Amino acid sequence: MKKKYKVLIIIAAVLIVFRLILPFIVLHYANKTLSNMPGYYGHIDDIDISLILGAYEIKDIFINKLDSATHKESDFFNAKSIDLSIAWPALFKGSIVGELDFHSPTLVFIKTNTALQELKADTTDFRNLLKSFMPLKVNKVAVDNGTFIYKDFNTKPNLDLKLTNASVLALNLTNVVNEDVKLPSTLTAKADIYDGIFILNMQLNALAETPTFDLNASLKNTHLPKLNDFFKAYGHFDVTDGDFSLYTELAAADGAFVGYLKPIIVNLNVVGPEDKEDPILQKIWEHTVGGLGAVLKNQRENQVATKVDMNGTFDNPDISGLEVILQVLRNAFIQALLPTIDNEINIKSVNDDEQTKRKPFWKRKAAEKQ
DSSP states (O other): OHHHHHHHHHHHHHHHHHHHHHHHHHHHHHHHHHHTOTTEEEEEEEEEEETTTTEEEEEEEEEEEEOTTTOOEEEEEEEEEEEEEEOHHHHTTTOOOEEEEEEEEEEEEEEOOOOHHHHHHHOOOHHHHHHHHOOSOEEEEEEEEEEEEEEETTSSSOEEEEEEEEEEEEEOTTOSSOTTOSSOEEEEEEEEETTEEEEEEEEEOTTOSSOOEEEEEEEEEEEGGGGHHHHHHHTSOOOSEEEEEEEEEEEEETTEEEEEEEEEEEEEEOOOGGGTTSOHHHHHHHHHHHHHHHHTSBTTTTEEEOOEEEEEESSSEEEOHHHHHHHHHHHHHTOOOOSSOOOOOOGGGGGOSSOGGGSOHHHHHHHHHO
16 A cells, blocks of 8 residues: 555656646747747747646747848737637537637737848748647637737838727637538627727638638728828828728628728818928928818718729729729719718628629619619
């Protein structure tokens, strides 16, 4: 009996020691993997492991991009923590899949002048990196308090645009449930953009060979003066007032897509008292932009708007420039576009042979009279 007790004690001691050193082994492996990424360098401060729950937590991770010319590092990704775990509800259904939860992540996109062939040489396949940390297929992805940043140091002024307080939830990505549904997965997202709110609702088939989804999204009341660096960099003007909204629906299947974009600007004012000291050519340009906006504005609703219909295949999209112009004129002088999602697109619209809904509005009116 004493011998059996000794064996049990030894086994227990080995398991305890293994449990104590396991996080350090995993941390060493993870940091070695992150330090050997082509074009990137990453580091993790700490890892917590729960063997009972089949989960582990990555704490304080960052991944920086390495410039191939200067070898300097720039921000790319960081997160306060990432939870990786087995999806227990799916396990009870007979599927072994994983879940990812990102807490306070930040993703930075920096526009560079790097040639395309050099950019490819610098790019890491992050799918393989994900498999290193999560060998299971991912069925759920969640993001809370996320930040997405776009920077361009080649413009004057430099651009630093942010999307903040982002939350994302993607469910049933491996189709554990609803196997007979055409779009079994869901994706919802919400974020703040300069006093505006972005909302996305999407149904999709994440396992399809070609993009297969049905989405609607809206961006409401982004305050334009907070985007003046963008306007100065790319349009060489600024605005003193105005709010921007965008509404869209898009569906895709079998390599084809159909949808629309509806941008709307209200209370637009380009020229203000602060522009008195601008150079004469700058004044002329801003008065031209402001005057054009005033001419094309719907006076009753005080808005400039258009609706861009889109259809075709991903290899050959069809977007009519004439339709854009005519919709602006229609909003200004005939009928104001409504600041809302139109609820006229779904997955069945992609294979609609008649495509009546996607015809230019003057053709739709003619078809309605027949």
